[in-house]
Amino acid sequence: MGLCGSKPKGCVRGRLVPSGKRNRRRRRRSIKRRISSLKLDSLSTPSRPHSTPTCAARGSVDAAWFDSTSVLDSEFDDEFYSVRDDEVSTEGENGKGGEGADWNNCGLLPNTCLPYLAAAGPSLEKRRQINQGTPNLRRKASSKLSFKLKEGHNDPMIFSPRAPLQKPIAGTSVPHCPVGKRMPNCWSPIDPSVFKVRGKNYFRDKKKEFAQNCAAYYPIGADVFFSQRKIDHIARFVELPAINPAGDVPSILVVNVQVPLYSATIFQGENDGEGMSVVMYFKLSESYSKELPNSFQEHFTKLINDEVERVRGFPMDNIVPFRERLKIMGRVENVEDLHLSAAEKKLMNAYNEKPVLSRPQHEFYLGEKYLEIDLDIHRFSYISRKGFESLNDRLKLCILDFGLTIQGNKAEDLPEHMLCCIRLNEIDYSNYQSLGI
Incomplete structure (x- = not known):
């Protein structure tokens, strides 16, 4: 024995x-x-x-x-x-x-x-x-x-069934879908003219018009990453494409939409937790200086340099950052495929394609050849959070058009032009991995 x-x-x-x-x-x-x-x-x-x-x-x-x-x-x-x-x-x-x-x-x-x-x-x-x-x-x-x-x-790197990605190449997790085809879990370019913006005579007739078919940046890729906490300045953890800078304007625009995956509460003190980052990458248009007016180019330069402007108010004028003009454009293209209830359909029709100023739930990071904009949905209001929460389960059914523009607050700023835009086709976030940081 x-x-x-x-x-x-x-x-x-x-x-x-x-x-x-x-x-x-x-x-x-x-x-x-x-x-x-x-x-x-x-x-x-x-x-x-x-x-x-x-x-x-x-x-x-x-x-x-x-x-x-x-x-x-x-x-x-x-x-x-x-x-x-x-x-x-x-x-x-x-x-x-x-x-x-x-x-x-x-x-x-x-x-x-x-x-x-x-x-x-x-x-x-x-x-x-x-x-x-x-x-x-x-x-x-x-x-x-x-x-x-x-x-x-x-160590989650050892025991996770899918190990976190370490310094991945930007835009490799979500494939590209050619124009004219419909495929799930992919992105595709979209014409800027599908969005409605403030027209030339908006301050007189309050009418919006379809945007001109040109944008400052065009999409080159997209990623979806899971995270236990919000990931700020995500461009540090991915390998961006090598694009030569074009003057004073960054050659790459990175938009990081931070989406919470935990339930929203009315008296929620925490605005951070488990979620995902939907990251979109854009390249500066080759005809940026030709197609877009000088007023838009000046506004974008002010936004990059974080300049301020005087805004009329009562009882006195205010000095505010120019970045507070950044505006989110979003629209669900296939509402009929989501199988919404009567109440949900009413809310969708009321708020679909409704632009939203991103302030103060945004952050900007300026790199050597890129500008990153983080849009923090964790800090949105309770009503907005509940709307996104109900939409999370239907993302795999949504064809979502996303865009950014700079709001025109004066007649000389109009018409508005699109900064960037992209289409996300039926993104099922359960198919993606976390990012090792």
């Missing part, structure tokens, strides 16, 4: 032995075991050095510890190594000591392999059943391991 756990320490074959003799006998037995295991090792694998500190390649007996199809991967085996010098089992699979037991110890010195295998994990036969058996066995083994890992390790 190997080591005796139920008898006194000096008990050998029913009689007590003095400690000095007991230690000498123990040393002789350990020397014999080392010699026999080294001989066996040299016969079985003559080309392999005896100092190999692992049991991974010791034949089919230990192969079950390195199961490639279950959650019990080789990188987790360190958890089951013992660090105590006085707890080395000499039992083999047949329950007896000898050379068979030495094979289970890999022919190495004590405590360099897995002692007490039966206590450390499932038996060899059980692990073979897990490896080759039904999904229920694998699921049980996975749940037991996940419980064990929660106590020991906290």
